[in-house]
Amino acid sequence: MAGGPKRARRVTISDIAERAGVSKGAVSYALNDRPGLSDKTRKRILEIADELSWYPNRAARSLSAARADACGLVLARPAKTLAIETFFMEFIAGVESALARHSIALTIQLVDEPQGEIDVYRRWWGEHRVDGVLLVDPRVADPRFAEVERLGLPAVVVGGPLKDSKLPAIWHDEALTVVEVVRYLAALGHERVARVAGLDTFLHSRARSNAFRRAARDLALSVRIVATDFTPESGALATRQLLSDPKPPTAIVYDSAVLGVTGLGVAQQMGFSVPEDVSIVAWDDSLICQVVHPPLTTVTRDIPAYGEAAAIRLLAEIEGRGKGDVEFNRGVLTPRASTAPPVAMPGSRRPRRTAARAR
Amino acid sequence: MAGGPKRARRVTISDIAERAGVSKGAVSYALNDRPGLSDKTRKRILEIADELSWYPNRAARSLSAARADACGLVLARPAKTLAIETFFMEFIAGVESALARHSIALTIQLVDEPQGEIDVYRRWWGEHRVDGVLLVDPRVADPRFAEVERLGLPAVVVGGPLKDSKLPAIWHDEALTVVEVVRYLAALGHERVARVAGLDTFLHSRARSNAFRRAARDLALSVRIVATDFTPESGALATRQLLSDPKPPTAIVYDSAVLGVTGLGVAQQMGFSVPEDVSIVAWDDSLICQVVHPPLTTVTRDIPAYGEAAAIRLLAEIEGRGKGDVEFNRGVLTPRASTAPPVAMPGSRRPRRTAARAR
DNA sequence: TCGCTTTACTCAAACGGTTCAGGCACAATA
């Protein structure tokens, strides 16, 4: 009671019915564009609804329609890496724009660990809080898929396709893009390429690593892959490892924008000039890749559009008109100044230092 | 019908009542820990509920309790800048963690323009979709406040305090932090300082600008302020403007991490050495500030904690036990390598170039 | 034994929509 804001009683269809001198049922028909009313009455009801600025009570509607008019997204990455990875914010923006068109809300929850994610799905579905969910960051032997199927909770996996689950997925061909990148580096003349990968338990990261190794071997390039946990710290470490090698790679492909930018910094700090001594490619583009010097060559995807497509597929799934996986446009290479032909340094152990930074 | 997932009928309190041989009312009392039941019956009911893995149907509960058990957050910045600013993701993480403890969902919507934001509030409140909202990025003469008050929608403004509205706000003392930063730069020996501000319509940005100007004048420093729209492009432009001056500032304070990193890049590209020729401070910290070279001196705030406090205040407001504004810990200066005493260059028009980049 | 309180429940009405089976008036048809 202590001085909370006054809550005006909100308008219901009964108010409209009373005012229009008809029954609740008639009002419902009018508001939902269903047949069985004369145009005159329909128009009058709609006008009154508008005049009273009526909005349907979602709880009431959900209760009888058994729909929540909301979709869910659980993010299970540590808050620290979530924030610096622009992927998710862009993805959410895309999902949102698709859902908003259908007046469907997006409910978000952040959790610490994968098991917590499953608990959220159970609760959400049990409470009828969501009609469906998007599963991101599919993992190897991911326990979420079986649980979601068991619950009967409509879901779309972002990334895939999945071999061990019948859940629909939206994905794009990572392998083709990887081949494009490796071929590009080979064409520039690179013979020793490396990849700083993300978590090897993530399907997409693993798929890229496999494709990378294969593509490099096909082109007879020497290849090294170092795994990270997507944190800048681990990316810096990986870069140091790679560049400390007696024969360091002349091109490094990073699995995210953050890793790429971090790697660039470390390389420059170690006295390597980019792109002269080492070329750098980052996987997802982000404005941060464009403002560093040199700007990074990246693999660019339209992430908001990806999110939008995922949401559209989920809505189809919820309405029971789902039909298999969706293949999305693959990422394409956007060359910038961080990649160039390697400067030959036959036999030399020490990198050329064009812009040495004092200790 | 076309092959959508099968939906198992979900458990209701009637099922529990039947199984326990009691009425629905009794079940409700047991599940809500209300008096009027013997311990034995209560225990039995709870066991059955657990066994059937029952979850309360939120729609039904909302309908009778007139609560939505959800809070809303509308983000009205362009998707592009939203994604690169880590502030919001961190903020959301904090909000989320507080709400999750009360099993309250967070509903997010992105809109293009401020008017759309108001429409969303109207709809959300009309539909009983949320119990309250957090208003971010308060502006000068912000139309949202009056509308939210008119609706009676519980809200907490993030940033403030507000002069022209009775809405509760959570804020921290920008002026004190600004003074700390300016004093620090003055103590290092800087005599010409500049600020690359965000949108001047944002209250927090304006507050910082005012405090900045005053603090610099108090210390007899020459001061320049350039406004941006928070995009990297506008930050780059502002930096170029400032550094093209015959007597360029020897220290620039940027209003965001993105602006700061962009500014650093531009400065270095223009042949200015950081921190020798120009010191750089960025307003919010982010890992990206730490991985560039040199790492940026920043104003650090605990943003997740800020979000958490905002959510807690909002919950209080919703329950009608609100009590004025909340003052949060102000940001503190975290000095890193991007700030140092300026290198004197008496009369020289050209900056010293310690690490000139070609062209 | 009676009256009174307490305990432990039941019952039914909300909450705000949707939906379906009528019903009434009027027109068309046989």
Next chain:
DNA sequence: TATTGTGCCTGAACCGTTTGAGTAAAGCGA
């Protein structure tokens, strides 16, 4: 004229939960 529609609308049940009113039985003091 009787029958059959048809258009337009009403009334009531229903979705799953909360909640206040009602009640039967038990407990208790006198």
